[in-house]
Amino acid sequence: MPKTEVKIIGFLCNWCSYAGADMAGTARMKQPASLRVVRLPCTGRVNPLLVLKAFREGADGVLVSGCHPGDCHYNEGNYYARRRMEVLERMLPALGIDPARFHYTWVSASEGAKWADVVNEFTRRVKQVI
Amino acid sequence: MSMNDLIATIKKVLEEVDVVLGWTRSPAAGVAVPARFHTPDEADGAIFDSTCTHNLAVHLPRLKNSKVGIVAKGCDARSIVQLIVEGEVSRDRIRVIGVPCPGVIDVKRAWRCFGFGKKIEDAGGRVHMEGRSMPREEILLHKCHQCQDQEPVIMDLAAGDVKSVTPPPPPDKTGIRERFAAMSIAERREFWREQFSRCIRCYACREACPLCFCRDACSMQTREPHWTGGQVNAIESEMAQQVRTSHLAGRCTGCEECERACPVGIPLMLLLEEQNRIVEELFAYRAGMSLEDKTPLLTYDVNRDGGWR
Numbered sequence: 001m002p003k004t005e006v007k008i009i010g011f012l013c014n015w016c017s018y019a020g021a022d023m024a025g026t027a028r029m030k031q032p033a034s035l036r037v038v039r040l041p042c043t044g045r046v047n048p049l050l051v052l053k054a055f056r057e058g059a060d061g062v063l064v065s066g067c068h069p070g071d072c073h074y075n076e077g078n079y080y081a082r083r084r085m086e087v088l089e090r091m092l093p094a095l096g097i098d099p100a101r102f103h104y105t106w107v108s109a110s111e112g113a114k115w116a117d118v119v120n121e122f123t124r125r126v127k128q129v130i
Numbered sequence: 131m132s133m134n135d136l137i138a139t140i141k142k143v144l145e146e147v148d149v150v151l152g153w154t155r156s157p158a159a160g161v162a163v164p165a166r167f168h169t170p171d172e173a174d175g176a177i178f179d180s181t182c183t184h185n186l187a188v189h190l191p192r193l194k195n196s197k198v199g200i201v202a203k204g205c206d207a208r209s210i211v212q213l214i215v216e217g218e219v220s221r222d223r224i225r226v227i228g229v230p231c232p233g234v235i236d237v238k239r240a241w242r243c244f245g246f247g248k249k250i251e252d253a254g255g256r257v258h259m260e261g262r263s264m265p266r267e268e269i270l271l272h273k274c275h276q277c278q279d280q281e282p283v284i285m286d287l288a289a290g291d292v293k294s295v296t297p298p299p300p301p302d303k304t305g306i307r308e309r310f311a312a313m314s315i316a317e318r319r320e321f322w323r324e325q326f327s328r329c330i331r332c333y334a335c336r337e338a339c340p341l342c343f344c345r346d347a348c349s350m351q352t353r354e355p356h357w358t359g360g361q362v363n364a365i366e367s368e369m370a371q372q373v374r375t376s377h378l379a380g381r382c383t384g385c386e387e388c389e390r391a392c393p394v395g396i397p398l399m400l401l402l403e404e405q406n407r408i409v410e411e412l413f414a415y416r417a418g419m420s421l422e423d424k425t426p427l428l429t430y431d432v433n434r435d436g437g438w439r
Contacts, residue, residue, distance in 0.1 A: 048379075049349075049357055052372050056365065069436055079430035086438050087379055087408055087427070094404040095372065096319030 006126050008061040009054040010037045011046050013078070016067035016108045023112030024119075031116045032123045035063065042066065043104075044077025048088040055097055061126035064104040065118070071108065078106070100129045131230050131290025133177055136201070139289040140173040143199040143225050150199035150227075151186040152176045160249030161237050164189075176201070178289070180252040180266055183234040185209055185385045187340040191218045198224050201289070203231040205273060207282030208383040208418030209340040214284075215423055216381070218343055228285035228292045233266065233274035236390075240269055272307075272399065273386040283419055310400050322368055328394040329367035331360065335398055336374060338391035341381050349373050375401045380409045380426040383418040412438065 012018045018039050024031060040046065043066030051062045064085055072078045085104040092099040103122050107115045140150050144167065154165040154175040161181040167173040178201065186200055187209035202210060210226060213219040235257055240250055244259040256263045267275075281292050313321060336342040336350060349357050350370040358369040374388075375398075382402050389399045409415055413426040 048376050049373060052376070053357060053369070056369055069432075076430065079432065079435065080427075082435055083412070083427055083430055084379075086412060087405070088376075090408045090412075091375075091401075091405055093315055094318065094401055096315055096322050098315050 004127075006034045006060040006123060006130055007036065007058070008034045008063055008123060008126060009059045010035050010063040010065065011043070011050060012037055012039055013043050013066035013073075014039055014041050015073040016071065016106070017065035017115070019109035020065075020107040020111050020115040021119075023109065024115040027112050029112060029116040031119045034061075034123045034126075035119055042072065042074050042077035043081035043085075044072075044074065046081055046084070048084050051088060051102065052095070052097075055101070060130050061101045061103070061122060063102075063118070063122055065107050065115075068106040068108055098129045100125050131178065136178050136227075136229065136289040137173055137176050139227050139287050140167055140176050140199065140201070141170045143227060143287060144168075144170060144173060146197065147199040147225055148196040149193070150201070151189055152201040152227075153178060153182045153184070153186075159247055178229050180232055180235045180257065180270075181237055181250050183237060183271065183390060185338070185340055185387045187213060187385075188338060188387070190224065190340070191343040194219075194223075196223075199227060200224060201227045201229055202282055202285070203229060203234070204277065204279040204282050204292075205231075205383065205385050207284050208279055208416075209385055210418075211284050211421060211423075212341060212381060212383055212418035213343075214421055215418070215425065216341075221421070225286045226282065226284050228282035228288045230288075230290045230292045231280055233270045233277065235266060235269045236271050238390075238395075243269075271386055271390065273384055284421070306397055307400065307403075310397075323364050325396045326367040326371065327364040329362070329364070329371075329396060330394060331362050331367060331370070332393060334391040334393060335371075335388035338387040339374075339378075340385065340387070341378060341383070342374065349377065371396075371398065371401070375405060378402060379405055380413070380415065380428075381417050382406055383416075 043064060046064050054062045066078045066081060069078055069082060089099055089102055092102055105118055107118060140152060143150055150167040152165055152167055153162040155177050156163040162177055164184050164186055185206050187206050190213055214221050244262060248259045251258045255266050257266050257269060336348060350373050357373050359366045384406055386399055389397060409426060415426045
């Protein structure tokens with residue numbers, strides 16, 4: 001029986017994904033109210049432990065999103081993040097956490113529509129496994 | 131290798147260093163215990179056998195101000211290399227004595243079979259305890275069953291012929307790895323909840339780990355950042371271990387010291403082995419194999435990364 005309301009924590013980079021999410025909002029694109037956004041300077045700031053701690057504190061899903069690789073405001077922050085998030089995602093099954101509850105992606109400031117898709121799709125996925 | 135080879139090598143190294151880290155036999159426990167040899171007389175007590183399980187590299191960051199010799203098995207040598215790569219140990223302050231390692235045994239399991247404190251001796255591929263004996267390969271630590279590094283990757287002198295070692299024996303049959311691999315994600319969640327409910331937060335895992343050298347600033351204990359509380363319960367202890375595991379990503383050499391040191395027998399290596407496997411799969415990297423290496427999570431490769439999905 002899928003849960004109707006889920007709580008998703010989003011760690012968003014200030015320069016791309018946060019602006020992209022803002023754009024989706026101002027364009028009045030329909031998206032679920034499941035997402036709680038934590039705005040960070042860069043995905044390079046996302047310590048994998050932030051994700052694990054969010055799960056421990058009861059989050060149903062965790063979404064990490066930043067600038068596309070190559071477009072980082074600080075040149076290289078998301079390159080580091082990409083390696084960390086990939087290791088983390090693959091570790092989740094061993095930790096007893098369904099990897100479907102975690103997603104990392106890249107959304108630029110101009111991709112409002114893509115942002116709405118990401119949130120819709122991820123919310124749907126989390127509802128299925130919770 | 132005879133003990134005389136080892137003792138002679140230690141004495142030779144002592145001419146140029148302040149202290150040599152090695153093993154001696156504990157009269158009380160009957161097995162090898164770590165020892166520091168400062169003088170040639172002390173070095174006469176040095177031994178190496180399959181009860182020399184400890185990874186002595188853990189002492190190197192604490193002996194920063196002396197010249198140190200260290201007796202190292204193949205796996206210990208990887209820890210030493212990783213410590214040098216991370217700048218915790220300087221190469222010119224240490225002398226590494228490589229030993230040919232036949233694999234080391236799980237002393238706690240031996241004591242469970244034969245009684246605590248019984249003298250354990252190793253001869254002819256069998257482990258002997260007060261008249262009784264069993265084949266060595268039935269009681270080896272798990273890491274020895276899949277050992278790929280019997281020849282130390284870093285070595286100044288060798289005590290004996292480190293190349294002429296026995297090949298790794300077949301995988302062990304304790305079965306916990308097979309059981310864990312077959313579990314569903316929900317079952318693993320329950321599994322860890324049960325395992326960590328036994329954790330007493332003694333931090334022996336951290337103290338035994340050669341790469342957990344943050345000491346006073348360890349995130350398993352700090353209030354700021356407050357990743358995990360100090361309460362002794364399954365949830366906090368599990369988080370504490372997740373902190374440790376993630377800090378060892380791309381750094382763990384798989385020496386199994388954390389699991390060996392754990393007084394309540396939590397199979398911590400299930401997490402670290404999986405993480406090491408992932409790191410090897412993604413970055414074709416094994417920690418502690420070369421002094422030129424860079425820890426994979428402290429770097430990136432624009433051209434190779436990102437093809438993962």
